Amino acid sequence: MKNQIDVQITIPNQTRYLSLIGRIGEQLAQALGSFSGDREALGQHLNLVLTEALVNAIKHANATDPDKEVLIRINVSDRELVIRVYDSGQGFDINGVSDGSCPEPLEEQGRGIYIIRSLMDSVVYKRADGGNVLEMKKALG
Amino acid sequence: MNLKTEQNGAVTVIVVREERLDAHNSDELKAEMNRLFEGGTKDLLVDLKEVRFIDSSGLGVLVSGYKNASTRQGSIKLCSLQSQVKSMFELTRLHRVFDIYQTVDEALESY
Incomplete structure (x- = not known):
């Protein structure tokens, strides 16, 4: 039996859709057939990772342009969960935003990528068709 | 945003x-905190x-609110x-920066 889920959603470049996509991440964790870990924690983490990735795409890569869109693709197999968030903008310097360490306490920005890196196993930001993709992977085994 | x-x-x-409390609505909390501090509020919970x-x-x-409060003593x-x-x-690691209390009453007693 093939045990794979693919979800693909396109949203306008607006933060009002953060809650919708975050909830889909939470629900997805509840629905995983073969996952034996803490579903509630996984759902919270997916909510967070999706929210942070979308904010980066909407505000930084797409520069809050309301005419742009963000594409989200979530692929889940027995072993791995992959989230890809596609922007259509100029992109941003992921290493300039965060080197992976926890931002200084009184910094007001820079925690988003740190949070994603803390909760996922690998995070890559690269050029894709007409824009960029933030690709985040997490082992489920 | 619904603030009381x-x-x-x-x-x-x-x-x-x-x-x-996310990127969609948090600016409204920031504006409310700024409004209160500019109006003379010293201690905010x-x-x-x-x-x-x-x-x-x-x-x-x-x-941002923490820094705003600090500059106004x-x-x-x-x-x-x-x-x-x-x-x-x-x-x-922000739990090391903020004073965090279990309940409103416990927080109010700390002043």
Whole structure:
């Protein structure tokens, strides 16, 4: 039996859709057939990772342009969960935003990528068709 | 954004009546905190009991409020954090920056 889920959603470049996509991440964790870990924690983490990735795409890569869109693709197999968030903008310097360490306490920005890196196993930001993709992977085994 | 601001003695309490404090709505909390500090408020308590989810933007707004309070010789304290919100403060080490209390009453007694 093939045990794979693919979800693909396109949203306008607006933060009002953060809650919708975050909830889909939470629900997805509840629905995983073969996952034996803490579903509630996984759902919270997916909510967070999706929210942070979308904010980066909407505000930084797409520069809050309301005419742009963000594409989200979530692929889940027995072993791995992959989230890809596609922007259509100029992109941003992921290493300039965060080197992976926890931002200084009184910094007001820079925690988003740190949070994603803390909760996922690998995070890559690269050029894709007409824009960029933030690709985040997490082992489920 | 649904915020309830009330006065309790010398302390101004903002109750965030939202399930999420994120990049979509956190600027409104920032504006309310700025309005209060500019109006002379010294001691601000933010009650997060209804907030189930906070992202980096929500945390950034609270840090902004902390810095704003410090420059005015005031204070900002937090109370009633749900477990997921508390874990975000721990992940980003902000639990070492803020005074965090279990309940409103416990926070009010600390002044």
